[in-house]
Amino acid sequence: MPKKYHIETKAAPPRFLAVGKFSTVEFREDCAGSCRQCVKKKCVYNVYKDSYQHVITMDEPEFLYICQSCFRCVQECTKGIFSPVINPEYTLMGDEYWQPEIINQTWFQAHTGRIPVSGAGYRGLFSGAGFDAMWTDMSEIVRPTRDGIHGREYISTSIELSRKPMRLIFDKEGNLPVSLPEIVEIPLPVILQPPAFGVLSQKELLAMAGAAQKLHTLMLIDAKDYSSSFTGFDGTMVPRLDAANYKEYVDIICKSRMVEMVDSSGIEREFATLRGFKPGLLISVGLPLDASAASRALELTGTGVDVLHFYAEDNGRETGSSNPRTLRDMIREIHRKLVDGKVRPTVNLLFSGGIAMAEHMAKAVICGADGVVVDIPMLIALECRLCGRCKRGESCPVDIGDIYVAWGVQRIVNLIGAWHNQLLEVMGACGIREVRRLRGEVGRALFLEDLERESFAPIFGQRKVPCG
Amino acid sequence: MNTIKTKNILPESVNTPSRFRNPIGKYLVKRNSRCAACGLCAELCPYGVHIKPEGYSRPLPPRSHLCIGTACAGNDFYCVKRCPNQALSVNLNPTLQALGDYRWTPEMLIGHWHMAETGELPRVDLEYSLGSSGGGFDKMRFRIPDAADYLDINDEDIDTSLNLNRRGDGRPQKVLSLPCYGGGMSFGSTALPVIVGRARAATRLNTMTCTGEGGYPPEFLPYAEHVVTQVATGLFGVREETIQNAPVVEFKYAQGAKPGLGGHLLGDKVTPEVAAIRETVVGSSLFSPFPFHSVYSVEDHKKHVDWIKEINPRALVSIKVSTPSDADMVAVGSYYAGAHIIHFDGSYGGTGAAPDIAKKNIAMPIEYAIPRIHRFLKEEGIRDQVCLMASGGIRNAMDAAKAIALGADGVVIGTADLVALDCIRCGKCESGRGCARGIASTDPELGYMINEEYAEQRIVNMYLAWRKQWCQLLRQYGLRSMKELVGRSDLLVNMDYLDEAERSKYPEAPKNKLVI
Ligand code: SF4
Ligand code: SF4
Ligand code: SF4
Ligand code: SF4
Numbered sequence: 001m002p003k004k005y006h007i008e009t010k011a012a013p014p015r016f017l018a019v020g021k022f023s024t025v026e027f028r029e030d031c032a033g034s035c036r037q038c039v040k041k042k043c044v045y046n047v048y049k050d051s052y053q054h055v056i057t058m059d060e061p062e063f064l065y066i067c068q069s070c071f072r073c074v075q076e077c078t079k080g081i082f083s084p085v086i087n088p089e090y091t092l093m094g095d096e097y098w099q100p101e102i103i104n105q106t107w108f109q110a111h112t113g114r115i116p117v118s119g120a121g122y123r124g125l126f127s128g129a130g131f132d133a134m135w136t137d138m139s140e141i142v143r144p145t146r147d148g149i150h151g152r153e154y155i156s157t158s159i160e161l162s163r164k165p166m167r168l169i170f171d172k173e174g175n176l177p178v179s180l181p182e183i184v185e186i187p188l189p190v191i192l193q194p195p196a197f198g199v200l201s202q203k204e205l206l207a208m209a210g211a212a213q214k215l216h217t218l219m220l221i222d223a224k225d226y227s228s229s230f231t232g233f234d235g236t237m238v239p240r241l242d243a244a245n246y247k248e249y250v251d252i253i254c255k256s257r258m259v260e261m262v263d264s265s266g267i268e269r270e271f272a273t274l275r276g277f278k279p280g281l282l283i284s285v286g287l288p289l290d291a292s293a294a295s296r297a298l299e300l301t302g303t304g305v306d307v308l309h310f311y312a313e314d315n316g317r318e319t320g321s322s323n324p325r326t327l328r329d330m331i332r333e334i335h336r337k338l339v340d341g342k343v344r345p346t347v348n349l350l351f352s353g354g355i356a357m358a359e360h361m362a363k364a365v366i367c368g369a370d371g372v373v374v375d376i377p378m379l380i381a382l383e384c385r386l387c388g389r390c391k392r393g394e395s396c397p398v399d400i401g402d403i404y405v406a407w408g409v410q411r412i413v414n415l416i417g418a419w420h421n422q423l424l425e426v427m428g429a430c431g432i433r434e435v436r437r438l439r440g441e442v443g444r445a446l447f448l449e450d451l452e453r454e455s456f457a458p459i460f461g462q463r464k465v466p467c468g
Numbered sequence: 469m470n471t472i473k474t475k476n477i478l479p480e481s482v483n484t485p486s487r488f489r490n491p492i493g494k495y496l497v498k499r500n501s502r503c504a505a506c507g508l509c510a511e512l513c514p515y516g517v518h519i520k521p522e523g524y525s526r527p528l529p530p531r532s533h534l535c536i537g538t539a540c541a542g543n544d545f546y547c548v549k550r551c552p553n554q555a556l557s558v559n560l561n562p563t564l565q566a567l568g569d570y571r572w573t574p575e576m577l578i579g580h581w582h583m584a585e586t587g588e589l590p591r592v593d594l595e596y597s598l599g600s601s602g603g604g605f606d607k608m609r610f611r612i613p614d615a616a617d618y619l620d621i622n623d624e625d626i627d628t629s630l631n632l633n634r635r636g637d638g639r640p641q642k643v644l645s646l647p648c649y650g651g652g653m654s655f656g657s658t659a660l661p662v663i664v665g666r667a668r669a670a671t672r673l674n675t676m677t678c679t680g681e682g683g684y685p686p687e688f689l690p691y692a693e694h695v696v697t698q699v700a701t702g703l704f705g706v707r708e709e710t711i712q713n714a715p716v717v718e719f720k721y722a723q724g725a726k727p728g729l730g731g732h733l734l735g736d737k738v739t740p741e742v743a744a745i746r747e748t749v750v751g752s753s754l755f756s757p758f759p760f761h762s763v764y765s766v767e768d769h770k771k772h773v774d775w776i777k778e779i780n781p782r783a784l785v786s787i788k789v790s791t792p793s794d795a796d797m798v799a800v801g802s803y804y805a806g807a808h809i810i811h812f813d814g815s816y817g818g819t820g821a822a823p824d825i826a827k828k829n830i831a832m833p834i835e836y837a838i839p840r841i842h843r844f845l846k847e848e849g850i851r852d853q854v855c856l857m858a859s860g861g862i863r864n865a866m867d868a869a870k871a872i873a874l875g876a877d878g879v880v881i882g883t884a885d886l887v888a889l890d891c892i893r894c895g896k897c898e899s900g901r902g903c904a905r906g907i908a909s910t911d912p913e914l915g916y917m918i919n920e921e922y923a924e925q926r927i928v929n930m931y932l933a934w935r936k937q938w939c940q941l942l943r944q945y946g947l948r949s950m951k952e953l954v955g956r957s958d959l960l961v962n963m964d965y966l967d968e969a970e971r972s973k974y975p976e977a978p979k980n981k982l983v984i
Contacts, residue, residue, distance in 0.1 A: 021983065022566055044904040044914070068896045069566065070904035075488035080529060084566040086983045101984055105824070115823045119897030119908060121861065121883055122816040122827040123569035123984050126603025135815065136830050137793045138722075359829050422825045429830050446793055446832050455836040458843070459874075459957040460965035 004153060005187040007215065007417035009113025012410040014383055016398050018107055021100070022069040023087045030081045039073040039082075048073075094386040097315035102356050103380055106415060110381035113414035115421050130316055130326030130354075131363045133448035133467060138429040155427050157420060157435045158187045159370050161218075161258065161282055161348050163306040181306070182280050184257065186217045188420050189361060189371030189435055191238070192412075193220035193352060195379050197314075198390035201401035202229060207408025208378055209233045214413050220260055220309075220373065223249045240286065243270055250277050258282035260309060263296070268303035275304075282306045289313075289330050289353065290320045294337040301338060301347045309350040309373060310334070316354020327354055328367055335368020335440050344440075358422035368440040374416070381415040382408050478645065479672040481587025481932045484925045486533075486890055487918065491585075493533025494578055494592055496561040497547075503527070503555035512545040515591070532561070533578070536592050569984045570601045571816065572863060572883070572893050580864070583933035584888035584926040597866035597937075598977040604816075604835035605867045607963045609974040610941065617946035623939040627949035630878040632716065632855050633784050633808050640782050642715055644878075645674040646931060647938075647950045648868060651813075651859055651882035652698045652720065652788075654682025656742040657820050657897070658886075658908050659915040665923020666885055667691040672928055678718060678880075680820075683745040684710040696786065699776070708779055716809065717776045717783045722790040723813050723820075737902055739910045770805035777806065784808040790830075791815065791837040791860070796844035803845070803854050811880060812837050814860030819882040819908070821898040834860045834871065842875025842955055865934035869941055875955045888930040889923055 040048035047067050067084075074082040093100045105116050127133050162184040171177045192212045194200050205221070206229060212219035213236045221230075223239040226249075230237055234255040241249060242262040253259055254277055261267055261274075263285050275281050284307035285300055287293060297308050310330070317324035331351060338344040351364055352373030361372050380386065383398040390396050427435065430444045438444065449467045457463065485491065497517055499509075505526045509518040515534045520527040537558060540546045548556045568574035579596025583589065590596060599606050632642040650666050657680065664687045670677040671694045678696040679688070683706070688695045697714035699706050711717055736751070743750045773785050786809035787802040789795075795812060802810045814834025818827065838858050845851040858871045859880035868879045887893070891907050902909030906917025938950065947953055963971050 044901060068899070068904065069892070069894050070896065071492070071563075071567075071892050071894075072488070072904055074563065075486075075490045075492065078489065080490045083562050085562065086566050091983055115825070117821050117823050117898060118827075118895035119819065119821045119903075120886075120891070120893045120895045121571070121818045123571060123893070123895065124601075124828060125570050126601040126606065126816075126833065135832055137832075138790065138830055357825075359825050363829075422823065425823055425826060426830065429826070443793075446836075451832060451836040455839050456962060456965070459839055459960065460962040463965050464967050465964040 005157065005216075007113075007413060007420055009414045009417040010410055011112055012110065012407055012414055014107065014111055015403075015407075016383060018104070019089050019093060019100075019385060020067060020087055021090045021104065022067045022084055024067060024073070025083045025085055027081045027083070030079045032079050035078055039076045042076070043073060044068075044070065092387065095315075097354065098356060098376065098386050103386060105357070106377050106380040107383065109418035110411040110415040113417045115418055115425070127448050130328040131360055134328060134363060134366075135446045136362065136366065136426050136430055137444050137446055138431065155424050155433055155435075157189060157423055157427075158185050159189045159348070159436060160185050161284075161307055161370075163304070163348070164346055166343070166346055184282055184306075186371075188215065188217060188416070188423070189365055189369075190215075190416060190419070191218045191220065191350065191371065191373050192378060193373050193375050194225075195314075195375040197376060197379065198384075198396075199401065202227070203403050203405050204379075204382060204400065204408065206230075206405045207382065207403060207412060209236060210405060210409035211378070211412035211416070212236045214409060215416055218258060223252060226252050238284070243267055246270065246274065253277045253281065256281070258284060258306070260284040260286045260307075263287035263300075268300065268305065271304045284309050284350070286311060288319045289327070289351070290318060293330065294334045297334050297347075297349070298337055298341050298343070301341070301343045305347060307348045307350055309352065312351065312353030314353055314376065316356075316360075327351060327360075327364065331364055331367040331369050332442075339368075339440070358419035359426070361419060362423050362426045362438070363445070365435060365438050366441055366445045370436075370439060377415060378412050381411040383411075477674075478932065478935070479928050481929045482925050483586055484922060484929060485585055486581065487922065488890065491531070491533040491581065492561065492563055492567065492578060493535060494561060494564065494575065494594060495532060495535045495537035496559050496563075497530035497532045497535050498557045498559075499527070499530055500555050500557070502553040503551075504553050506552065509547040509551060509556060512547050512550055514545060518547065530556075533582070539593055567892070568982070569893060570980075570982055571599050571861065572887070573599050573978055573980055573982075575978065576864065577887060577893065580884060580887045580930060581890065584930040587929035587932040589933050589936055595975075595978050597864055598975070599863065600978050600980045600982065602977075604833050604861070605863075605870050606977045608835075608870050608960050609963065610866075610869070610873075610944075611959050611961050612973060613944040617944065619943045619946045619948065621943065621948070623936060625948070626939045626942055627951070628935055628938055630855070630950070634853050634855055635808055636853070637808075639784060639808070640715070642784055644676065646935065647872060647878040648881050648931075649675045649696070649878070650677035650885055651819075651880040652678040652680030652696075652700075652718070653819055653882060653885075654680030655685050655745055656682040656737055656910060659903075659906060659910060659918060660685060660687065660741070661916065661918045661920045662886075662889060662907055662923050664688065664691075665889075665918070665920045666927060667695050668920060668924035669927035669931070670694040672924065673931055675931075676716065679710075681720065682742070683747070684713065685745050689713070698788075699772075711776060711779050711783065714780065714783055716786055717780065718786040718788050718809075718811070719772060719776075720788045723788070723818060737898075737910050739912070739915075742910055766801040766805055769801070773806040786811050786857070788813055791832045791834060793832065795832070795837045796841050799841045799845055799854070799856070800848055800850070803850050807854070809855045809857055810841075811857040811859065812841065813880075814858070816861030817859060817883060819886060819897075834858050834862065835874070838871055838874040838876050839957060846955075865937040866941075868934070869938060869953065870960060872950065872953050873956045873960050875957065877951075877954055884930065885927055888926045889918060 045068050090100050093103050162181050209219050218238050220238045223241050226239050238258045239252050240260045243264050283305055285305050286309045289310040289312040312327050313319055316327040348370040350371050350373050351369050355372045355374055364372050432438045507520040510520040517530050517535045518527055548558050564574040568577050575594040576596045579590045579594040628646055630644045630647045666677040667688055671691045676694045676696050679698050681700040692713045696716040696718050697710050698718045698720050700720040740750050776785055785807050787807040788811040791812050791814050799810050815831040855877045857878050857880050858876035862879045871879050886907050897903050897908035901911040906914045909915045
């Protein structure tokens with residue numbers, strides 16, 4: 001049996017107290033001060049014992065980061081002096097898209113490498129925009145076929161990044177007259193890239209590169225940031241170049257398996273030169289996920305490009321539009337365009353921007369992506385709070401520039417390990433054995449619009465409020 | 469054995485306050501140090517918020533959760549205004565900010581705690597029927613009724629019963645007094661007094677509860693006629709006698725909260741008692757395999773059903789599945805395999821631990837599944853021969869009624885039972901020693917915080933309050949029986965499908981911005 005892809009996770013505790021969701025405000029003036037069985041002593045999670053410092057110093061108000069909000073102290077205190085509140089600092093993290101909950105769960109995964117599990121059902125909104133307006137399906141498991149269900153150890157998550165010819169053409173002697181591009185695979189549908197956010201120290205970049213290497217995937221990096229410290233990561237790094245500057249980086253190109261060229265008109269004419277420097281080089285073109293993305297994708301496919309990498313906004317939206325569409329719809333559009341143009345199998349599509357949770361990876365693939373590019377979650381794995389202070393030139397509350405590289409590597413590996421496990425969960429439920437077969441498999445998804453139309457329209461008539 | 473109950477003999481509600489000293493209410497009543505202990509407030513408030521027992525020098529701390537809040541300001545007994553020392557204040561309870569989630573909003577939780585305490589619908593202005601999820605049941609309303617349809621009859625004359633066997637196959641008719649029964653909660657995931665309390669409540673209400681995957685503790689035996697035995701992929705504790713005990717045997721093919729994944733019980737919860745009943749090893753995590761490795765076709769599935777029918781000739785068979793895109797086909801297949809009950813479990817419910825990614829993303833919400841299954845079974849001409857049960861995110865009496873109007877015969881309830889027992893929905897059931905509130909825990913201390921009598925009465929109370937809501941609803945449309953509501957989707961509207969003028973006639977769902 002071939003060696004299984006396995007991501008080695010190991011607890012990597014945070015360096016700073018995480019920003020917790022709950023805190024408790026005490027009306028101390030009401031405290032009887034003499035209860036022998038003070039509820040603080042009875043907290044099942046030892047919240048008060050663990051932060052006894054707070055009892056000694058009587059700081060006010062004190063945020064108890066590890067409180068699990070069981071409300072027992074609130075409900076059992078003889079004088080009712082406790083009032084639980086949401087920690088204001090928690091609500092200030094992130095934004096509408098990168099919600100505190102996402103940040104918190106990312107920390108958990110980076111810390112433990114485990115899948116977030118909870119009891120008591122689902123707690124969120126019914127649906128939302130983009131990926132929140134689709135569900136994955138699992139018909140196979142209710143009506144399994146012998147092919148449909150298999151142990152997760154048999155599920156493959158690897159994807160190819162190399163282009164493929166549509167068909168093989170042989171000459172009269174039965175030989176292949178052209179040499180076929182080498183097949184390049186990565187073991188999971190994820191590559192990494194530093195976020196275009198704040199200031200990234202060398203240590204952070206090295207942690208990201210180290211994680212990419214451990215995960216056997218790739219990491220994109222601007223050619224100007226490709227310093228000598230990345231020696232040893234040559235097979236992992238993918239320098240990002242453009243038509244104007246790439247000739248200055250021939251040494252880097254020659255060390256790399258793959259490069260990414262910023263899209264510009266006629267970019268395909270540079271491919272031959274690039275492969276002249278390094279035969280067999282994989283070429284990605286990076287282009288904005290905007291209104292012309294689908295037609296540009298069709299133009300570029302077949303020019304010798306291996307990968308098209310679309311950049312959405314950080315909130316997973318179309319760029320350059322006043323009414324931006326979501327990644328979900330954009331990926332479907334581009335995928336369909338290439339399917340209709342009968343060229344989809346020849347190129348590989350990656351998407352970045354707004355990939356925030358493991359489910360986004362699975363859903364992007366279902367919509368038609370080959371893989372996703374992860375950026376901001378890596379920063380969160382390194383304890384970033386998305387507070388935005390660095391953007392404003394202020395100091396970072398977690399001193400993120402000064403991490404231990406090995407710790408950073410483990411945090412990112414843990415996060416992606418947890419994502420990988422979640423992908424396996426979803427694929428197992430869908431009865432899909434290979435992530436390549438999940439690509440564009442919209443039959444394994446349920447879309448909000450379709451469900452509303454099929455289940456509700458016959459009852460309620462015409463929808464007056466648009467979906468999403 | 470053939471027990472057809474024609475009359476609704478319902479149990480009594482008994483006031484059963486929260487186990488916790490400080491119940492949480494919508495309003496917070498505070499008495500400050502200016503209080504001269506005159507006792508006037510205790511005389512004034514008709515809701516029992518202020519109590520000054522005979523011989524006490526000071527009134528007891530206010531029982532805030534009974535206060536009707538700002539709506540009281542117009543009453544001449546409004547304590548805040550009448551207190552001669554201005555010692556009283558009534559405000560929105562700030563705790564609400566940290567309570568609940570989009571599906572179970574703080575007011576829905578508080579409303580259900582009130583029902584479980586009193587058996588009555590809350591007096592306090594609480595929205596306990598609509599959540600803030602922004603879709604599904606929270607978008608549906610019952611159509612404004614025509615006053616002419618109103619039926620002036622008592623609750624006792626309204627039939628809320630549910631017949632589980634409509635096949636006419638010679639097996640017993642099993643008629644429950646309510647259009648719902650309790651979903652599987654295993655011994656192991658949930659404290660023993662909780663599940664036994666549920667069984668006792670089910671007995672008194674003439675409905676049922678379900679063992680879940682955890683085997684059949686002997687404590688269930690006195691209530692055997694009201695306990696469904698679940699056969700799940702792990703087959704924990706499934707034996708010939710536990711199948712023979714059961715009026716209904718449920719095959720769990722999948723559960724909505726984690727379709728594609730078997731049950732999972734963390735090692736910490738496998739105490740000696742749990743291990744004994746499940747016939748496993750103490751402290752060792754229990755994973756149920758997925759799926760039934762003996763079932764790969766409708767024919768295999770039929771063998772399962774036949775096996776049960778052979779072992780217990782009076783058992784009805786229920787098939788529990790989640791909601792895939794072809795849920796309708798699954799329903800038909802289950803019917804032809806011989807099931808009496810087809811139970812669809814949608815994605816948003818569940819009480820046990822499940823990966824968050826599964827809860828949010830796998831399978832379709834039950835609101836979409838019910839109408840398509842109902843329609844399909846009708847087209848197949850077999851709708852009248854099966855009992856279609858729905859579950860997964862059915863939180864309250866109105867959700868249940870909406871599910872029935874969409875086409876289900878009845879609903880299966882889990883979470884609300886736990887809320888009745890003071891569950892706060894913190895979702896931490898699986899961490900460490902389990903639920904800190906003694907519900908989802910088998911910890912030697914935490915697992916025995918609740919006693920069976922308390923659990924029984926709180927659950928009975930809540931369903932009695934639900935029944936009141938159902939009766940109110942049915943009367944408005946001139947319906948005498950819950951059966952008449954099945955499939956009456958014409959009585960429902962969806963806010964997203966109404967134009968603005970129409971929409972404004974219906975109550976808005978609370979639009980809380982919650983931090984979850
Ligand atoms: S709410 Fe629960 S977890 Fe939080 S401090 Fe109080 S007792 Fe501890
Ligand atoms: S924690 Fe704040 S300051 Fe530090 S990197 Fe993140 S956003 Fe910037
Ligand atoms: S405000 Fe009204 S209901 Fe509340 S405690 Fe005072 S008198 Fe009672
Ligand atoms: S741990 Fe929280 S959600 Fe789970 S049963 Fe207990 S109170 Fe309810």
